[in-house]
Amino acid sequence: MIATIKNNSLLDFEYELSLILNANGNEIEKAKKCIIFTQDVVIQLNEWLKHHEFESLQDEITFFKEIKPHIMAQYIFYTEILELLTTLPLDKSKKVKHYEKKKDAIHQFYRKHREFIKYIKSQATHLDALYFTRKRHSAIFVDDYKTINQDATVCTSHDYLLAEVIAYELLALHIENYIDHENQSCAVTQNQIQSSLHWTAKKIDLIELIYALYESKVFDNGQAELKEITHVFEKAFQIDLGDNITRSYIDIKNRKSDAVRFLNQLQTALVSKIGSDIN
Template structure:
């Protein structure tokens, strides 16, 4: 694989990448495996670059403009994915804001580097030798100060910036898809709950059940709001529980006996079913 990359081909790299993508379904596990894989590839390329001499300037430009940035971009992309997933809020309503915040950061990056992005998107080449070759002396006004901390044998002034441009373009598309999926999910939850079931027990019984489920934290790891849960039950079972379910819950708490009357009935009914099935 490294040989083909050295020869200015990404075919084997993309093939190995696709194998990992097809092997793992979990986003976190997938990202971790890909990061390890790419870091190993870059380590081998680093060792090779320390001693390699490109035959022509065009060959060097091709490597630092087309080959290396595309590899580094995938590393940046999957590290960003891992970071996004790790910091994803449990509350669904906050996830869209979480993704939109990242989109704002990407847009700031675009604005800051708009001239360079315009250069890349227009397929310009007049600054290629300046941006994508490892010369010791370049125009001091065009050089990025960050280049000082890099090994001049391993990078050019703009190959990492190009990798970021590629990575953030992929990331923006990924985030927009995630936002679309969340919006569709919300639409299904809010507008498309259709059922022929009707709640025929007392309203207060359903409110008792809703509060029990909420306190047991069975929805969204405990992050779901009581009103949101109530709304779903109302639509699912075609019943109006009123505007103030808190008042009903106070009535439940004020019962002199059997405060969890309905839950006790449910437990008794299920235990009776289990007992009868054993007979």
């Protein structure tokens, strides 16, 4: 896996992570396994970096801007998820406040680093050599490094900060889902869909279908929210997608070929049926 990552590919890493997430177990158990896995990958990468010289400045920038932060972000994200869930109050009325407190902390982080986030979101590159190459005596090092990322031979001034940005964006989406579940705000909780149907294909197939319907704006003239559509499918087909949908969408988006494989399978099956009926 490390060899693949060093060649600027995250495919093996994401595949291994998806195996953990799609295995049996509750969200806390999966978070613990993801932390162990991602920490091990980061440690191996750091050992490699201590003795590695990149062939070009651009290779170094690519690694510290596009590769390592995405790995480190998963470590940060699942550490945050574990802390969030293991400190969740038993009192239902206090759970939303617990989630809202974390949302406030994320917003404070956004405000503190708004200029850097603007730089990343605008896809700017003019400061990349400063932010994403190893400069041992640079005056721009941020002062809140975590222990796993302190050695200046294995990190740059901003690769960890970028990892935090990526992690907190994903965390914010999950918190919204948690709050929505607690408030039971979507219409499906009022209608109480009754069905004996069970979804027996892969969860990621259903998520692919949900995203396609959402992006096609087929519900409520395009006004329906993704989480509301998701809840309807969860209730209708007796399946829980709560801790899978955002992660699985990233997996779908990162597919190198046949990105919408399930939708293509549906089209093939229907076209085949129509063809057989005509003949």
